[in-house]
Amino acid sequence: MKKLPETINLTLKVWRQKGPKDKGRFETIPAKAISVHMSFLEMLDTVNEQLTLEGRDTIGFDNDCREGICGMCGAVINGRAHGPEKATTICQLHMRKFSDGDTIVIEPFRARAFKVVKDLAVDRSSFDKIIQAGGYISVNTGGAPDGNAIPIPQEIAEKAMDAAACIGCGACVASCPSASAMLFVSAKVSQLALLPQGRPEAAKRAIGMVRTMDECEFGNCSNHRECENACPKEISIVNIARLNREFVKASFFSAEK
Ligand code: SF4
Numbered sequence: 001m002k003k004l005p006e007t008i009n010l011t012l013k014v015w016r017q018k019g020p021k022d023k024g025r026f027e028t029i030p031a032k033a034i035s036v037h038m039s040f041l042e043m044l045d046t047v048n049e050q051l052t053l054e055g056r057d058t059i060g061f062d063n064d065c066r067e068g069i070c071g072m073c074g075a076v077i078n079g080r081a082h083g084p085e086k087a088t089t090i091c092q093l094h095m096r097k098f099s100d101g102d103t104i105v106i107e108p109f110r111a112r113a114f115k116v117v118k119d120l121a122v123d124r125s126s127f128d129k130i131i132q133a134g135g136y137i138s139v140n141t142g143g144a145p146d147g148n149a150i151p152i153p154q155e156i157a158e159k160a161m162d163a164a165a166c167i168g169c170g171a172c173v174a175s176c177p178s179a180s181a182m183l184f185v186s187a188k189v190s191q192l193a194l195l196p197q198g199r200p201e202a203a204k205r206a207i208g209m210v211r212t213m214d215e216c217e218f219g220n221c222s223n224h225r226e227c228e229n230a231c232p233k234e235i236s237i238v239n240i241a242r243l244n245r246e247f248v249k250a251s252f253f254s255a256e257k
């Protein structure tokens, strides 16, 4: 069996942009002797160390947990949000997925609602606004209720948990031709709408979150399904159908406006 190399040399074409008003441009940066055991973010760390030694501006990128759970990291790699590996965030993408001599094009998540902060780092506070508009349940204070007081069928609990796997990374928006946030919003609506605890505020939630999504200038769903394909947590577009049902129900049959 052919032994894979331990290190590879790459050419990065990285999007450099000083801020939201800067036009931005691609910069070619060599990435030499990159261990194939590194994650994509560790590769960027290594390149940044080299840029620092050379007295050059480092590449700005978002990250936090580096375990695929916080949703902070994200970039478009060779035209794909989060890169070539399915169901994988870039903090969990390993350099062994690339070959010696490759050129890698790295861009920020592009959408009108995601302004570039610097280079690959984008402002995703519009997602926070959508969550603030309804991504919660209200509970009365008092003693903690018995966990088994409301029986929930396993099938329903699993669907709710699948929707709750959304980490709010924004890859769905970046991969959608209309920059729609429907997959994200549908996951956040579904995880609560499916459970009895989420029903009392379901109408208010659906209307509030959809309205805020529109205010934040996300586009409309165009049924391309690129969002589902790019999602590192494999959130299904079945949730979008549920969001549409929740929204229509709330618009016609509730007092919420
Ligand atoms: S639906 Fe998927 S791609 Fe979109 S924000 Fe959630 S985890 Fe990220």
Ligand code: FES
Binding pocket: 062, 063, 064, 065, 066, 067, 068, 069, 070, 071, 072, 073, 074, 089, 090, 091, 092, 167
């Ligand atoms: S850094 Fe947390 S999901 Fe990638």
